[in-house]
Amino acid sequence: MKPLLRAAVALSLSVSSMAAVTVLISACPAAAQAQRGQPQRGDYLPGDVIRGGPNVDAAAQHLRRPPSGYGWFSLGGVFVMASLSTGLIVEVVSP
16 A cells, blocks of 8 residues: 555544544533533433432422423532433423
């Protein structure tokens, strides 16, 4: 293989490897949330938080009643409503 062609192949491999790493990082909700600092709608709660069950009394905090299958959690200084089965955050409210 010619040196110039070999360098081009090596460069394309390194670029595609970097893209794969970027895709892996962005596909991990916990890593994305850690980079932003605050949970956002569309993020997922960690499994141990979901297994602990909802930890916020919606009425006492003047939050709307969650639909069946959802609950309020206190996470990172904010209240989040998330699915109890998947952990998908559907609403974020600052106290």
